[in-house]
Amino acid sequence: MVRHYWFTLNRLFGRQRYPFLDVEAAEWPAVTVLVAAHNEEAVIGDVLECLLKVDYPPDRLHIVPVNDRSTDGTEAIIDAVAARNPGRITPFHRRGGKARKAAALQEAMENYVKTEIVLLFDADYLPGKPLIKQLVAPFFDPNVGCVMGRVVPLNVGQNLLTRMLDMERAAGYQIDQQARQNMRLVPQFGGTAGGMRKSALFDAGGWNTDTLTEDTDLTFRLMLGGWKTVYQNRAECYEESPVKWPVRVRQNKRWAKGHDQVMWKYTLSMFRPGCMTFRERLDGLLLLWIYAMAPALLIAWFLAVVLFYKGDSLDAPMMVLLVASFTALGNFATFFEVAASARLDGSKERLRILPFHFLGFLVSMMTCSHAAFELVREAIIGGDVKWDKTERARQVAPRPAPELVEEPVTAQEQGFPAEEPA
Amino acid sequence: MIGSVAGLMAATAFLAVLPMAPAFIELYQRRDTGPVPVKNRVEVIADLAREFRNAIEGDSAAIPVGAVVHDADWFVDPGVALSDPIYAQGRLVAGGNNVFAAIYCEKDVDLGSNSKVLSWLHAEGVVMVQAGSRVCGRLSAGERVELGSGCGFERVRAPAIMVAGGAEEFEGEAPEALPQPQPCSESGEVPEFNPAPQSVLELVTERVYEHQSFVLQPRTILPKNVVAVHDVHLMEGSQVTGCVKSNRDMELEANVQVGGSLVSAADMRIAPGCRVMGPVLAEGELFIASGTRIGTPAHPTSVRATRIRVERGVTIHGSLWAFELGQVT
Numbered sequence: 001m002v003r004h005y006w007f008t009l010n011r012l013f014g015r016q017r018y019p020f021l022d023v024e025a026a027e028w029p030a031v032t033v034l035v036a037a038h039n040e041e042a043v044i045g046d047v048l049e050c051l052l053k054v055d056y057p058p059d060r061l062h063i064v065p066v067n068d069r070s071t072d073g074t075e076a077i078i079d080a081v082a083a084r085n086p087g088r089i090t091p092f093h094r095r096g097g098k099a100r101k102a103a104a105l106q107e108a109m110e111n112y113v114k115t116e117i118v119l120l121f122d123a124d125y126l127p128g129k130p131l132i133k134q135l136v137a138p139f140f141d142p143n144v145g146c147v148m149g150r151v152v153p154l155n156v157g158q159n160l161l162t163r164m165l166d167m168e169r170a171a172g173y174q175i176d177q178q179a180r181q182n183m184r185l186v187p188q189f190g191g192t193a194g195g196m197r198k199s200a201l202f203d204a205g206g207w208n209t210d211t212l213t214e215d216t217d218l219t220f221r222l223m224l225g226g227w228k229t230v231y232q233n234r235a236e237c238y239e240e241s242p243v244k245w246p247v248r249v250r251q252n253k254r255w256a257k258g259h260d261q262v263m264w265k266y267t268l269s270m271f272r273p274g275c276m277t278f279r280e281r282l283d284g285l286l287l288l289w290i291y292a293m294a295p296a297l298l299i300a301w302f303l304a305v306v307l308f309y310k311g312d313s314l315d316a317p318m319m320v321l322l323v324a325s326f327t328a329l330g331n332f333a334t335f336f337e338v339a340a341s342a343r344l345d346g347s348k349e350r351l352r353i354l355p356f357h358f359l360g361f362l363v364s365m366m367t368c369s370h371a372a373f374e375l376v377r378e379a380i381i382g383g384d385v386k387w388d389k390t391e392r393a394r395q396v397a398p399r400p401a402p403e404l405v406e407e408p409v410t411a412q413e414q415g416f417p418a419e420e421p422a
Numbered sequence: 423m424i425g426s427v428a429g430l431m432a433a434t435a436f437l438a439v440l441p442m443a444p445a446f447i448e449l450y451q452r453r454d455t456g457p458v459p460v461k462n463r464v465e466v467i468a469d470l471a472r473e474f475r476n477a478i479e480g481d482s483a484a485i486p487v488g489a490v491v492h493d494a495d496w497f498v499d500p501g502v503a504l505s506d507p508i509y510a511q512g513r514l515v516a517g518g519n520n521v522f523a524a525i526y527c528e529k530d531v532d533l534g535s536n537s538k539v540l541s542w543l544h545a546e547g548v549v550m551v552q553a554g555s556r557v558c559g560r561l562s563a564g565e566r567v568e569l570g571s572g573c574g575f576e577r578v579r580a581p582a583i584m585v586a587g588g589a590e591e592f593e594g595e596a597p598e599a600l601p602q603p604q605p606c607s608e609s610g611e612v613p614e615f616n617p618a619p620q621s622v623l624e625l626v627t628e629r630v631y632e633h634q635s636f637v638l639q640p641r642t643i644l645p646k647n648v649v650a651v652h653d654v655h656l657m658e659g660s661q662v663t664g665c666v667k668s669n670r671d672m673e674l675e676a677n678v679q680v681g682g683s684l685v686s687a688a689d690m691r692i693a694p695g696c697r698v699m700g701p702v703l704a705e706g707e708l709f710i711a712s713g714t715r716i717g718t719p720a721h722p723t724s725v726r727a728t729r730i731r732v733e734r735g736v737t738i739h740g741s742l743w744a745f746e747l748g749q750v751t
Binding site: 017019020021022023024025026027028029030115116117128129130137139140141142143152153154155156157160163166170184197199226234236237238275345347348349350352353354355356 | 442623647666687743
């Protein structure tokens with residue numbers, strides 16, 4: 001609770017840090033952009049077209065679509081775009097090997113990346129013109145191992161879920177990430193719309209191919225190795241939000257499970273001497289345990305009910321219930337954060353749907369709890385951690401390449417179905 | 423009795439749902455469902471200035487209200503204040519103590535002493551800002567910006583930004599050129615893309631990580647990047663081939679050369695005669711002393727700080743941005 005309020009108040013009234021903002025002139029390094037794609041025929045063409053139009057010296061920008069064992073038309077689309085732009089795109093068609101994005105990226109890093117700076121995008125992203133320079137500029141600081149940009153949902157108006165996700169995303173980036181950047185805490189690398197220094201990545205041991213959230217895992221390994229992660233709030237990139245609840249639930253579950261894996265792995269490491277400041281350790285620990293709040297709350301609710309029916313006086317169960325509820329939701333800290341982020345973005349009317357976030361909170365709590373219990377069960381009785389690909393909502397239909405110029409694009413222009421009626 | 427209970431229940435339900443009414447109305451009416459606009463263009467003041475010119479030349483209806491157009495060389499009398507943006511096709515000379523809203527000039531601008539530009543100024547040629555003047559917002563030039571003593575600035579961009587004569591006056595004191603760093607080793611083959619390393623980020627990848635303050639002895643050459651948890655102090659005549667980061671203050675003594683960037687989480691002080699090739703970024707105050715040169719004509723770079731104080735005799739190639747206040751001392 002304190003953390004949410006602290007971050008929000010920092011963003012509203014504190015000193016803002018943008019040390020790498022608009023570094024417009026520099027000797028720009030050669031950069032490799034990896035685009036992770038697994039069965040992405042609906043979106044892969046758009047991201048490649050956008051990358052070809054960015055404001056970065058073309059002879060210094062190398063695009064490598066990492067086509068990870070796709071069985072749809074992804075390969076053909078990549079090859080067609082590469083053929084139209086000779087020398088700009090080097091496709092990596094991965095036919096076999098270990099599943100998961102981290103394994104594909106590790107292979108691409110070893111065989112296709114010749115540059116010190118590497119940027120990453122998921123296939124559903126639509127990078128704008130200034131994005132690459134904004135992401136590369138922080139690497140002029142030799143302390144920076146990783147950079148994260150801001151992800152902005154494009155298909156906001158499709159339904160209630162996309163509208164809620166838009167606000168959640170805004171809170172996560174506008175408030176959490178930027179406040180961490182302001183307060184020199186631990187901005188989190190999200191695995192896309194960001195980049196890293198190759199030497200830092202290899203210094204940290206490369207990609208961890210055994211986790212579901214290789215990005216969070218990398219954030220902590222870099223921090224333990226004395227590298228900083230920088231968040232660039234003005235390096236904004238459109239993405240596609242899930243439009244169906246089951247897709248969202250699976251995505252959230254994957255994130256929660258992967259985050260919990262990282263929590264078990266690095267909690268003790270945060271107490272060892274190293275290159276971290278005290279505040280980085282504290283924030284790192286809180287960040288590591290963030291997804292553990294959901295099962296903790298659920299257990300507290302359950303305990304309250306058990307104590308009530310066990311016939312104890314009302315004091316004990318009520319106390320458990322009150323503390324758990326207040327800590328998790330009753331203090332309205334998360335709602336305050338979401339509302340503040342909408343204000344910072346200049347949004348007005350969308351703030352009115354804030355009460356619906358209670359629904360999102362309940363779904364998220366159940367999902368994260370389920371993920372945690374599943375992880376414990378798998379640790380005890382064994383079992384492979386399953387990776388679910390996020391379904392795309394964009395239509396696979398021939399359409400003109402996206403012209404990401406002065407005006408913000410609309411979801412329909414990018415091939416999303418029309419908004420659902422209310 | 424039943425009716426009363428039902429009425430009470432209905433009233434209670436209504437009151438319970440009432441706070442949700444704005445949410446349901448917005449959900450139904452969809453008044454704010456567009457994506458958050460993102461920055462999708464590279465903002466260069468020269469482009470803005472040329473758009474202003476195009477608006478004037480292309481369509482008279484699009485002329486900004488009150489825009490002043492001059493098709494020849496123009497001398498503005500001392501003390502004159504013009505509250506409308508100016509488009510000058512010839513040279514513009516302001517006599518002094520003038521106030522302008524904004525200026526776009528196809529040739530050179532000579533801004534007389536103690537003048538003020540409130541919004542932006544761009545000239546395709548040379549901009550000379552005489553002593554005591556102040557340019558708020560953005561200032562750029564196609565060839566060169568010359569800032570006189572006591573000038574105030576915010577965001578300046580030009581192939582060469584010369585402060586009160588520039589570093590050329592001090593070139594005799596300049597140390598030898600930086601040693602050329604060796605490219606880092608690479609393995610594997612990717613025939614389609616293997617550009618020769620040219621940025622310091624590619625050339626120097628090793629780093630020195632100092633848990634306390636870092637001090638480089640005089641006339642020492644360090645072919646690595648430097649990261650210090652506390653202060654960084656580069657002593658006279660020392661050279662760093664890579665980039666330097668201090669999490670607190672940074673100080674460069676006279677004639678220090680840095681092949682990469684300088685990044686300080688607090689204040690930075692650059693003594694006379696230094697040379698820096700990469701970006702210079704300070705989160706606190708940046709002081710640049712006489713005879714320092716940052717960037718080169720072939721390799722422009724960026725200088726950023728919350729507050730910047732520059733002495734006379736400094737040359738910067740690229741852009742200079744003081745987030746709060748820039749001052750020539």
